Amino acid sequence: MLEKNKLNEQLNTIMSQIMTTEEAATVWGLSQDHVKRLCLSGQLVASKRGKTWLILKEQDNPKQR
Template identity: 50%
Template structure:
């Protein structure tokens, strides 16, 4: 018998991961910067982010780049 996680455990893991991420719209509100500027920061590697399709996902607890 294998020890596979249940669907509920997997969903909880996914929820935990997603709670650590934000999209550019939320980052814009949180940091007081335009979405376009944040997308440029992402593309230049100036913030911790990953492009998924046409959207950027950013690590939520990173410092505000305008304060750095």
């Protein structure tokens, strides 16, 4: 079994690679609703967990495509 510190380190690594629609909206200068529509349509690499979209940070700004 991995020790707790190792698991926390792995989780922090994963969390540093994703953002929410709210964070993406701020970073990209879009509305949160627009980011959600981009996620739903498959125009962003994202995964929905419960009510929350998790978006990979290393994507181009959709405004610049």
